[in-house]
Each structure stands twice: as structure tokens, then as C-alpha cells.
Amino acid sequence: AGNMSKRGILVKDGGAVERMASVDTLLMDKTGTVTTGNVVCHGFTSTCDDVDADELSRMVSAVESRSEHPLGRAISSRYCRHADVSDFEYMPGRGVSGTVDGRRIVAGNEALMAEVCPENLGRTLEDCEAAREEGLTVVLCGIDGRTVGYARLSDTLKEESVETMAELKTMGVRTIMLTGDNHKVARRMADELGMDDVVWECLPEDKLRTVTLIEEEGSTCMVGDGINDAPALKRADVGIAMGGVGNEMATESADIVFVDDDISKLGGVVRLSRRTLLTIKAGITFSIVLNSVA
Numbered sequence: 401a402g403n404m405s406k407r408g409i410l411v412k413d414g415g416a417v418e419r420m421a422s423v424d425t426l427l428m429d430k431t432g433t434v435t436t437g438n439v440v441c442h443g444f445t446s447t448c449d450d451v452d453a454d455e456l457s458r459m460v461s462a463v464e465s466r467s468e469h470p471l472g473r474a475i476s477s478r479y480c481r482h483a484d485v486s487d488f489e490y491m492p493g494r495g496v497s498g499t500v501d502g503r504r505i506v507a508g509n510e511a512l513m514a515e516v517c518p519e520n521l522g523r524t525l526e527d528c529e530a531a532r533e534e535g536l537t538v539v540l541c542g543i544d545g546r547t548v549g550y551a552r553l554s555d556t557l558k559e560e561s562v563e564t565m566a567e568l569k570t571m572g573v574r575t576i577m578l579t580g581d582n583h584k585v586a587r588r589m590a591d592e593l594g595m596d597d598v599v600w601e602c603l604p605e606d607k608l609r610t611v612t613l614i615e616e617e618g619s620t621c622m623v624g625d626g627i628n629d630a631p632a633l634k635r636a637d638v639g640i641a642m643g644g645v646g647n648e649m650a651t652e653s654a655d656i657v658f659v660d661d662d663i664s665k666l667g668g669v670v671r672l673s674r675r676t677l678l679t680i681k682a683g684i685t686f687s688i689v690l691n692s693v694a
Contacts, residue, residue: 408659409669410643416655418680419637420673422619426568426666427611427632429624430579430586431470433642434565434593434663435555437625439474442536446549447524456549458483460541463498463505468627471539472496475507475551492628493580493603495539506542507551509580509601517542524550535588537581557592560664565593567667578602578610578632607632623666629653640666 411417428434444457457475462483464472467490488498495508497516506517513521521540524547528538531552539551565575577598579586586600599610607622608631614620615637622629622636633639633653641654642661651657658665 407665407668408662409665410657410659411655412657413655416638417673417676419619420621420656420669421677423573423621423638423670423673424618425574425576425614426621426623427576427578427607427614427636428595428622429607429626429629430577430581430589431555432625432661433623434561434577434589435557437470437555439470439537439553439555441474441478442552442554444479444541444549444551445527445531447527448520448546448548451543451548453549456541456543457551459500459503459505459543460507460551462500463488463496464507466490466498467496469496470555470626471537471553472507474553475539493606504544507539510540510582511601513540513542513547517545517547519546521547524548528552532582532584535585537585557589558663560662562593564664564666565595568670569594569596571667571670573670576610576614578607580628604628604631608635611635623663625661640669 431437444453446453446456457479461476461479462485465476465480466485466488483500485498485500490496491512494512495506497504497506510525524540528550531538537553539553540547541549541551568575575595577590577595579600580602581600583600586598590598607629611620611622611632612635620636621638621640622632623640624633625642630653633641638656639654640656640658641651643651643657643659
């Protein structure tokens with residue numbers, strides 16, 4: 401633990417080092433973990449003739465300004481202009497909603513829109529398919545029970561992510577990405593990283609369920625940075641939080657915290673944990689042999 405602390409790794413539970421040595425599957429949240437978390441919003445597209453894209457961006461960004469999610473922050477930082485928001489609601493893994501100028505604004509994924517804004521959803525999904533083919537993340541937008549458009553966003557991989565995944569693979573660790581993105585975007589990024597598998601359109605409970613299922617096969621480690629990851633971080637044999645941009649709940653739920661969000665330290669943590677356990681076993685074996693001889 402002392403050695404790790406010198407490298408910007410905070411070990412909150414000494415037993416986590418021992419458990420980390422036996423981890424064979426590493427599950428990772430996407431945004432802020434393998435990506436920079438610096439999401440960029442490329443604009444809004446309206447799919448209804450009576451809704452102006454500029455007005456749509458104003459109302460949606462006003463609601464998203466109350467959100468702590470990286471996608472919400474990206475939208476609000478570029479488009480937010482003053483607007484009063486009431487009845488704000490954050491739905492983890494689904495989206496946000498609020499009232500602006502007397503109109504109910506909703507922004508989120510397809511499942512949320514199918515539930516609260518089913519009108520015009522099919523046309524909007526067809527329209528945003530091209531953006532998804534390009535690898536962009538899409539946030540669907542609705543007004544008063546009708547899906548009226550979408551925002552286009554993108555995130556960039558951390559420079560060290562690809563190298564880290566390759567390093568973990570040489571160490572025999574299976575890597576799985578967990579993300580709220582749709583299948584095409586998620587699969588494209590997982591392939592780019594060289595990860596073994598990906599689970600897409602994840603809600604917080606889906607991440608928790610995935611960790612629980614993988615635990616039946618072997619020891620697991622969950623890496624995340626947001627409030628959506630907290631249950632999975634707590635459930636996994638070892639939970640690692642990205643502390644620099646991470647949500648406070650995530651860091652509280654984790655056993656190990658990377659203070660500077662440097663994912664390249666994952667390989668070092670695995671190696672050091674295995675070496676520590678080997679040293680402990682060697683010491684115990686030597687003690688038993690010495691006592692037997694004596």
C-alpha cells in the first residue's frame with residue numbers, strides 16, 4: 401500500500417491488494433475511465449418541422465445544466481443560456497427531465513423516450529442512425545411527450561487506454577467495457593481498444609448484474625468514475641475509482657482510488673498485487689520449513 405501511494409494510488413482496504421492478485425476479469429466503465437471524459441457536443445438536429453434546432457438546444461441545455469453527467473455537462477457548457485428550470489429529475493442511466501417555459505423537456509436514451517415521449521420516436525431514430533454509424537453518441541430530446549430531435553456528442557480515448565488493454569491481455573486478464581451507448585458505438589470503441597467484450601445500454605442495475613454474473617466465473621475488479629458505477633464498485637471483489645474527475649460516491653464505494661485518473665496504472669496494480677501475494681506465500685513457506693527443521 402505504501403509503494404502504491406507513492407505512485408498516486410490510494411489503497412483504502414489492505415485486503416484489496418490480496419484480492420487483486422487473483423482477479424481474472426476486469427470490468428470498466430467507458431466515459432471518464434477509458435475515455436478522457438471531455439465530451440464534445442457537435443450540435444442539435446430537429447426531426448420536427450415545428451421545432452427549431454436553436455430553440456431545442458436552449459431548452460435542453462437549460463435542463464442539462466442541472467445534471468452532473470459528462471454528456472449533460474458537454475451540452476450545457478456549449479449551449480446553455482439563461483432559462484428557469486423547475487421540477488428537475490435525474491434518472492440514472494436513462495436521462496433527465498425538467499420544465500422550461502411551461503414545457504416538459506426530456507433528454508435521454510431510447511428506453512426513456514419510448515416510455516415518456518413515444519410520438520415521433522421512430523422517425524428520430526432513423527434520422528440519427530447516420531450519426532451513430534460515425535461513432536457519435538446520441539442524446540434524444542423530447543418536448544411535451546413527443547421526441548423532437550437529438551444532440552450529437554463524441555468522446556476521445558485516453559492515449560494510454562489501448563496500451564493498457566494490451567498489457568492486461570498479456571497478463572491473462574479479461575477486459576469488459578460497460579457503457580450506456582448503443583450497440584454500434586459500444587462495439588466500435590471496444591474493438592478499437594482491443595477489449596474482450598462489451599455490454600451496451602447499461603443502467604446502474606445492469607452494471608451491478610453483470611458484475612454479479614461474472615463473479616460466478618471468477619474474481620472480478622470494477623473500474624469506474626461516476627455515481628452510476630457505485631453499486632458495481634461495491635459489489636466487485638475489488639473496486640477501483642478514478643478519483644480526479646470521479647463522483648464522491650464512487651470514490652467512497654471503491655477499495656482503491658487512482659488520484660490522477662491515470663488508467664495506465666492498472667497493469668502496475670495487478671503486477672504489484674501478484675508480487676505482494678507471492679512474497680507473502682514465500683515468507684509463510686520459508687517460516688514453515690524453518691520451523692519444521694528446527
